[in-house]
Amino acid sequence: MSEVRFDFDLIVIGAGYGGFDAAKHAADHGLKVAIVESREMGGTCVNRGCVPSKALLAASGKVRELANAEHLSKFGIHSAPVRFERQKIADHANKLVATIRTNLTKTLERAGVTILQGQGRLEGSQMVGVRNKNGVDKVYSSKDVILATGSDPFVPPGIETDGHTVFTSDEAVNLEWLPRWIAIIGSGYIGLEFADVYTALGCEVTMIEALERVMPTFDPDITKIAARHLIDGRDIDARSGVLASKVTPGCPVKIELSDVKTREPLEELEVDAVLVATGRVPTSKELNLELLGIKTQRGFVEIDESMRVLVDNKPIPHLWAVGDLTGKLMLAHTAAAQGTIAVENILGIEKKIDYRSIPAATFTHPEISSVGLSEEEAKQLASEEGFVLGTVRSYFKANSKALAELESDGLMKLLFRKDNGEVLGAHIYGLHAADLIQEVANAVARRLNVVQLAAEVHTHPTLSEVVEVAYKQAAHQLK
Ligand SMILES: Cc1cc2nc3c(=O)[nH]c(=O)nc-3n(C[C@H](O)[C@H](O)[C@H](O)COP(=O)(O)OP(=O)(O)OC[C@H]3O[C@@H](n4cnc5c(N)ncnc54)[C@H](O)[C@@H]3O)c2cc1C
Numbered sequence: 001m002s003e004v005r006f007d008f009d010l011i012v013i014g015a016g017y018g019g020f021d022a023a024k025h026a027a028d029h030g031l032k033v034a035i036v037e038s039r040e041m042g043g044t045c046v047n048r049g050c051v052p053s054k055a056l057l058a059a060s061g062k063v064r065e066l067a068n069a070e071h072l073s074k075f076g077i078h079s080a081p082v083r084f085e086r087q088k089i090a091d092h093a094n095k096l097v098a099t100i101r102t103n104l105t106k107t108l109e110r111a112g113v114t115i116l117q118g119q120g121r122l123e124g125s126q127m128v129g130v131r132n133k134n135g136v137d138k139v140y141s142s143k144d145v146i147l148a149t150g151s152d153p154f155v156p157p158g159i160e161t162d163g164h165t166v167f168t169s170d171e172a173v174n175l176e177w178l179p180r181w182i183a184i185i186g187s188g189y190i191g192l193e194f195a196d197v198y199t200a201l202g203c204e205v206t207m208i209e210a211l212e213r214v215m216p217t218f219d220p221d222i223t224k225i226a227a228r229h230l231i232d233g234r235d236i237d238a239r240s241g242v243l244a245s246k247v248t249p250g251c252p253v254k255i256e257l258s259d260v261k262t263r264e265p266l267e268e269l270e271v272d273a274v275l276v277a278t279g280r281v282p283t284s285k286e287l288n289l290e291l292l293g294i295k296t297q298r299g300f301v302e303i304d305e306s307m308r309v310l311v312d313n314k315p316i317p318h319l320w321a322v323g324d325l326t327g328k329l330m331l332a333h334t335a336a337a338q339g340t341i342a343v344e345n346i347l348g349i350e351k352k353i354d355y356r357s358i359p360a361a362t363f364t365h366p367e368i369s370s371v372g373l374s375e376e377e378a379k380q381l382a383s384e385e386g387f388v389l390g391t392v393r394s395y396f397k398a399n400s401k402a403l404a405e406l407e408s409d410g411l412m413k414l415l416f417r418k419d420n421g422e423v424l425g426a427h428i429y430g431l432h433a434a435d436l437i438q439e440v441a442n443a444v445a446r447r448l449n450v451v452q453l454a455a456e457v458h459t460h461p462t463l464s465e466v467v468e469v470a471y472k473q474a475a476h477q478l479k
Helices: 017-028 043-048 050-067 069-073 086-110 189-200 220-232 332-346 375-385 400-404 433-445 450-454 464-478
Strands: 008-013 033-037 114-117 119-124 127-131 137-147 151-153 166-168 181-185 204-209 236-240 242-248 253-259 265-271 273-276 280-282 308-311 314-321 360-362 367-372 389-395 411-417 423-430
Touching (some): 008 017, 008 119, 017 033, 017 086, 017 332, 043 050, 050 069, 050 086, 181 189, 189 204, 204 242, 220 236, 220 411, 220 423, 253 273, 314 332, 375 423, 389 464, 400 464, 411 433, 411 464, 423 433, 423 464, 433 464
Parallel strands (some): 008 137, 137 314, 166 273, 181 204, 181 273
Antiparallel strands (some): 151 280, 242 253, 389 411, 411 423
């Protein structure tokens, strides 16, 4: 398939989930592929993100459950005080990372992908330079190039990190120590997940959120019920509308808090540690994008729905970008889906991505998930397209399985069009919400309507009946 004049059919820069999926898919379809990686294979998700954080959440979730004597006593269970070993919990996460990284690397090797260790950059149209850690630099030609360099933690100005007392999720996943009192700056999904881990393991948490309300990126109704349980019901002091304007590492760590609007100093805190969870920035500086006239949006590379890189709204031939670098729904499965779609287009099969059907989950105990439009976006669409927006709520407290588990704190909100019943989105808080959302994501992907969905039989007794009830209530409103 390779044309003689190119070293490769495809070079992918970055071996995170986006790059991995693209490289594997291309190699499986007979292309001659190389992947360039400057750090560990597997990128953020495998080494510093989804994988270690979910391993920590799994272990700390068990500690939380076993330590909740009141909850267990309702089943008639009385356990001894829980004892855990921090290092063994950290080891569990580290081992999982190593296993998944090895599996992923072997999968690429077996598929015939050439792995080039080094820092990759554009060296012209269809040209990629790679500098390895010994300083050896080589330039390769490739018919197509995919940029998949991901993102890094964002540390706001005024905050100094030392990786030990003030750190980001990059270090937090190692669980090197358990501070008695930790401040978490940011109440997005990463801040919430680590608050879940730390409180389960006995740490006191102060959560600092600059925006007006905590959990600002979540549906407001879901936030109300989730925050009651995940924040107010735990050893967490949450403050919103407050800026951590200066953070100085040390023992103790000093935090200066100021009012977001007036910037007036409010208070100084002294804590044992600070986790900075204030979002992520694209890793695009070293890519030499200027060479091809590519202008970024705050570092993010602009793409079309087929993953072609755009300059002044026009695609650059043979150059593609996927994953966090593009700033769209920055999640591992988004990156992977974009990677596959880029390769499909390279293979000549026209494919576009459907961001609306990509679900998102926060793996707290219990979990939070969503798919499709927010209620605000749905209202906007309703007014633009002239339809009435339908909203129904289905409660876990009416679900037999949730009641049997004594986990009946939960809510699902379903958004749909009242003219044709199409599902527009869903937001869930409750036991296994991350699994429950997939059913709705599939419905959104197929643009199914609630009347069709309400007729589908769900297993009894399962949590999936929470979704079934929502569909039935919505279908009833269409009558
Ligand atoms: C704590 C945490 C928890 C998360 N949990 C989840 C979760 O549960 N579910 C989920 O879906 N997502 C989760 N995410 C998000 C997920 O990790 C990212 O969305 C995903 O990793 C993005 O994949 P990517 O391929 O775009 O980039 P990355 O995974 O960031 O990979 C990019 C790779 O490119 C390499 N690179 C960068 N520049 C160069 C260069 N010039 N040359 C060569 N190599 C280069 C980097 O070293 C890196 O390995 C989490 C993130 C964090 C931080």
